[in-house]
Amino acid sequence: MLERPYTLTAELTYRCPLHCAYCSNPVSYDDRPALDTEHWCRLFAEAEAIGVMQVNLTGGEPLLRSDLERLIGHAHRLGLYTNLITSGVPLSRRRLARLRASGLDAVQLSLQSTDQVLADRIAGVVAHQKKLAVARWTHALRIPMTANIVLHRDNIEQIHDIIALAEALHAERLELANTQYLGWAFVNRHALLPTHAQLEQAKLIAQAARERLRGRMEILFVTPDYYGGVPRACMDGWGRRHLVVSPDGLVLPCHLAHTLPGLTFERAGARPLLDIWEQSEGFNRFRGEAWMPDTCRSCAYRTVDFGGCRCQAFHVTGHLEAVDPVCRWSPDHHLIQTARHAAEQRTERVPLWRRDLQMVP
């Protein structure tokens, strides 16, 4: 039976002061007008009414919206758990206090590195010191904080220092998120992929820290599927638990679903949200097992990974229904092995591509 969604990820804007080379936003998109305050508020109410309990306010950079206080206040009054996912860059202490007073439950702050020069190089702007200040304000205002750092070749060896920094900043949670090679990260995959040795070392350090800090700081180490041999259960399965709404109001099962060709998604408000969730063509396309290739349909893990990541399958193999190529049983798995092999061999620095399409050496 189809469950009701648990989470709404509200992508309030694609605009962002950072230009991270691993940004998971679409590489290109139609620049349609963003939903206004009233439409977002109506959507939150509809989402709550069909069972959503959490709303992640993200982007882009959600702080670039001047109505964020109102949106948080509205979500809070509906009883939704509100989580602000931010770079911190446009924030002032006064505004953070206002957001808290509006009902903000938690902040997830992105960090790029422990080293200022590297952090700012990854972000594409000078941001690191500001982020540290935001972390201190968050703690001072007693807002629970998750520190999130996307791990890749250039920062993964700092993991020990990253954990120490998160501790010093009083983060309650630390997400050590190995890059998922989608969006801009796929464009920059060759530059970002770590070596197997880097990864194994990082995993050991994270495990040890998780034991040491158990009960004080929750440490999540998001395993990179390129090295796991098994797909991850992307979004906990297509259209099973999560709703994502893009800045212009498309209701999606994942934040890149609208980059897949031939799928139809609907706009929030076009018809009742429950109908979109239950009936829209795009949501039903990869639910269940009927769409799966034989390799998946006959596999015991199909109820664990739900067929992996559709965006990855398409962007790597060119086929929507292909087995997720990170799977060791995928006929296309050699494409992943080739990328890994190139990462092992590479010694020179590779330039990065960014959202503003400037190449940064």
Place this chain on the structure above:
Amino acid sequence: MNEASCPTLLPKTRLRYNRQRDACVLLWPERGLVLNRSAGDILKLCGGHHTLSSIVNALSAQYPHTKRDLIREDVHRLIRDLHSRGLLTLE
């Protein structure tokens, strides 16, 4: 953890009733647990004002047909689990 410990849910958590699922849910950043009835009843008492033994007493009164030893075991298991997940403290 002993009988006099006071389990207290951390500020990042929210315990609330979800009418669509007719269940109590425990929410924290990007995660959540849909609780069965007894787990919900236990966590409602984890605000820092009740010791473990008083929680067991309260649950025994609420579930008079269940053996106290079983209730005690269940309460301890749940509290230990949430403590190891970093969701509550034991003062």
